[in-house]
Amino acid sequence: MSKKLLPRDLPEEELIYPGTRACAGCSFALAYRFALKALGRRTIACTPASCSTVHAGMYPVTSLQIPMLNTAFESTAAALSGIRAALDILGKKDITVLGWAGDGGTVDIGIQALSGAAERETDMIYVCYDNEAYMNTGVQRSGATPYGAFTTTTPTGKRQKRKNMPAIMAAHGVPYVATANPSYPIDLYLKFKKAKEEFKGKTRYIHIIAPCPPGWGFDQSDTIRIGRLATQCGIWPLYELIEGKLVLSKVTRDLVEGKTKRKPVKEYFRAQTRFRTLSDEDIQKIQKEIDRQFETYKSL
Amino acid sequence: MSEKLVLSGNHAAAHACKGARVQVIAAYPITPQSPATELLSRFVETGQLNAKYVCVESEHSAMTVCIAASSTGARTFTATSANGLALMHEQLHWAAGARLPIVMACVNRAVAAPWNVWTDNQDSISQRDTGWIQLYCEDNQEIYDTILQAYKIAEQIYCPVMVCYDGYILSHTLMPVEIIDQNAIDEFLPPFKPYVTLDPDDPKVLNLVTFPWIRHDHPHIEKFGGYPEIRYKLQQTLRSSFDVIERVDKEFGEKFDRQYGIFKEYMCDEADYIILAMGSLASEATVAAEILYEEGYTVGVLSLKLFRPFPAKQLATFAKQSAASTFIVIDRNLSYGYEGALCTDFKAALYTHHVQKNVHGYLLGIGGRDVNVDQIMEIVHKSRKAIEAGQLDKETEWINIMK
Structure with a gap:
């Protein structure tokens, strides 16, 4: 077995410079930074209307050190098809095409373009950084907002469950689907490396949880802790779907195998103000669902 | 050697794209546009045209593919009609605002409701304020010639061009069309030289959020225009483009004996x-x-x-x-x-x-x-x-x- 990778082993080169327009404590900015360390300079990115539009800076200055195309809200994956088609016809073969979209731009308004691009087997890495609501417009409900969460358009808590987007992408036959969490940067880095190198030329989809201090209601110094809690309580399991086959990542596998103890979901919910209307009964129900899900993981 | 073929307006458009050596085509089927893009996909799949044909899932994505491919440095084409054009509306603004020389054919058709597949100009006229150049054609030869001219116009001033022709009356009616010799077209229409591209060797972020005001606050920039300056330049370019449009037409006339004027x-x-x-x-x-x-x-x-x-x-x-x-x-x-x-x-x-x-x-x-x-x-x-x-x-x- 190879030596365990540590943060200090990652490429030193930063492809996102300091001075982004992200909020203090923003987690997707962190995920982006580690993802680009894995993908390197020969990457063209594309972003729809989202926090990552703002993150890139205001004309004429930018923090990004790779080329990036801003595109309309619903069009990220179609734009990736266009960039790839142009690169192919111009004979530029060594470039990674990266989509970087929020949950609204992915599971709601962008799902049609994404479904089309996946069906066309577009050579791209599509990332959904999921802060579980429309944060850039001021915290409105999205199809990825979890049950019970307060948003400005679900003032008493959302009554429906969120979409399972990784499963939707796997159902398209996408050969590499993974979840990731910026609180586990090495796992995230390695998944991007794998997507780039082992699934080169194919459609790849990575869904990243993106804890959001203002949107979720926690202190900006707690981003990493909240992210860890999400995975440690089982709400955000880390896994890959390789050719449709579920492979649990080490953090989640350790929880399933009992090597580390799974935390109660209540700890996660009560650490954020957005779940303040979620009742203890609801939390118990969700706990049971997570327990059941982990039972199914055991049978893998 | 040029040759004379008997072609529908749609097929004349497809032949013009082949002559223009279009590199990325993205289209979604809609009546009465479909035969144009069907023929283009055949040109691509049989190797008669070295291009990528992206079978998108909507017209919105068709225009998005053109925008992204043009931003990456490729010559692009799409075609649509009626409700398809209406669905593209957001991206028409985007293409013009981003100054991309995309050429599209609008096969004019009435817009629903109620459903109607026959011709009128409501579709393209409804898009007149998006910043696209609009050229209307009277016959199939003019469709062919106008598309060739459109690329030359678009790529000189970095503005998108919509070539409009009436559904059925032109799109599905056969007429003799002179197909110009490829070498002569190449002489008239040089390869696309993009103004700015998405290129890892010279990374740039395109279409960033742009302030309404003029920026003075950056140490490396003395003065930088905001959104109104970018839009002002688009308007100035369009208002001063008559010379370019007429010059291109004149050159076309001198080379190929057909000239249309504005x-x-x-x-x-x-x-x-x-x-x-x-x-x-x-x-x-x-x-x-x-x-x-x-x-x-x-x-x-x-x-x-x-x-x-x-x-x-x-x-x-x-x-x-x-x-x-x-x-x-x-x-x-x-x-x-x-x-x-x-x-x-x-x-x-x-x-x-x-x-x-x-x-x-x-x-x-x-x-x-x-x-x-x-x-x-x-x-x-x-x-x-x-x-x-x-x-x-x-x-x-x-x-x-x-x-």
Whole structure:
């Protein structure tokens, strides 16, 4: 077995410079930074209307050190098809095409373009950084907002469950689907490396949880802790779907195998103000669902 | 060697794209556009055209693919009609705002509801404010020639161009079309030189959020324009593009013996009445003018090819120099609640340039209702009688309609 990778082993080169327009404590900015360390300079990115539009800076200055195309809200994956088609016809073969979209731009308004691009087997890495609501417009409900969460358009808590987007992408036959969490940067880095190198030329989809201090209601110094809690309580399991086959990542596998103890979901919910209307009964129900899900993981 | 083929308007468009060596095509099927893109996909799959054909899942994505591919440095094409064009609306603004020389064919069709697959200009006219150049064609040869010219115009001034032609009347009607020799096209139309591209060797972020104000706050930049400056440049480019459009047409004429101008005059010299129209409607009007001439009425036809940027000064100058007392504007489109778009624009052009003429607007052929010579003659007689009766301020009238 190879030596365990540590943060200090990652490429030193930063492809996102300091001075982004992200909020203090923003987690997707962190995920982006580690993802680009894995993908390197020969990457063209594309972003729809989202926090990552703002993150890139205001004309004429930018923090990004790779080329990036801003595109309309619903069009990220179609734009990736266009960039790839142009690169192919111009004979530029060594470039990674990266989509970087929020949950609204992915599971709601962008799902049609994404479904089309996946069906066309577009050579791209599509990332959904999921802060579980429309944060850039001021915290409105999205199809990825979890049950019970307060948003400005679900003032008493959302009554429906969120979409399972990784499963939707796997159902398209996408050969590499993974979840990731910026609180586990090495796992995230390695998944991007794998997507780039082992699934080169194919459609790849990575869904990243993106804890959001203002949107979720926690202190900006707690981003990493909240992210860890999400995975440690089982709400955000880390896994890959390789050719449709579920492979649990080490953090989640350790929880399933009992090597580390799974935390109660209540700890996660009560650490954020957005779940303040979620009742203890609801939390118990969700706990049971997570327990059941982990039972199914055991049978893998 | 050039060759003459008998082609539908759609196939003429596809042949023009092949001649232009288009590199990325993205399209979604819609009647009556589909045969154009079907033939293009055949050209690509049989290796007759070295291009990528992206079978997108919507027109919105078709325009997005063109935007992204053009931003990456490829020559791009799409085609659509009616509701498909309406779905692209957001991305039409985007393409023009990002200054991308995309060329598209709009095969004119009425917009639902209710469903209707026949021709009128409501689809393209509804997109006139997006910053695209709009050129209208009268026949299939003109479609072929205009698409070749469109790339040359677009890539000189970095503005997108929409080539419009009437559904069925042109798109599905066979006509002889001269296909120009590839070497001659290559000489006329050099490869696309993008102004800026997505390139890892020279990384740039495109279409960033841009402030309304002028920035002074960056240490490396003395003064940097905001959104209004970017939009001002687009407007300035379009308003000063007449020279480029005419020069390209002239060069095309010198090389290939066909020249169109920004509008075409027909029997206008001694005319008392001049019909102003676009597309196949203008060709139909020339037949009416000939019959009316035999009946003793002098009627000319002005066929407008360039609708955006609007050649207001050129039209006003023409009107001023013309002996005609009255201009009859026939629109196959309508700004609901007012009148046909060409009629409004033409009147504004005359007013701006202090030209006093009678202008009578008519709506004809909406939703593909058959237009014939008799109706156009009827229109001329209506205007003639109104003028003779001293009614100078006649309002727009809808012709051949059950009231």
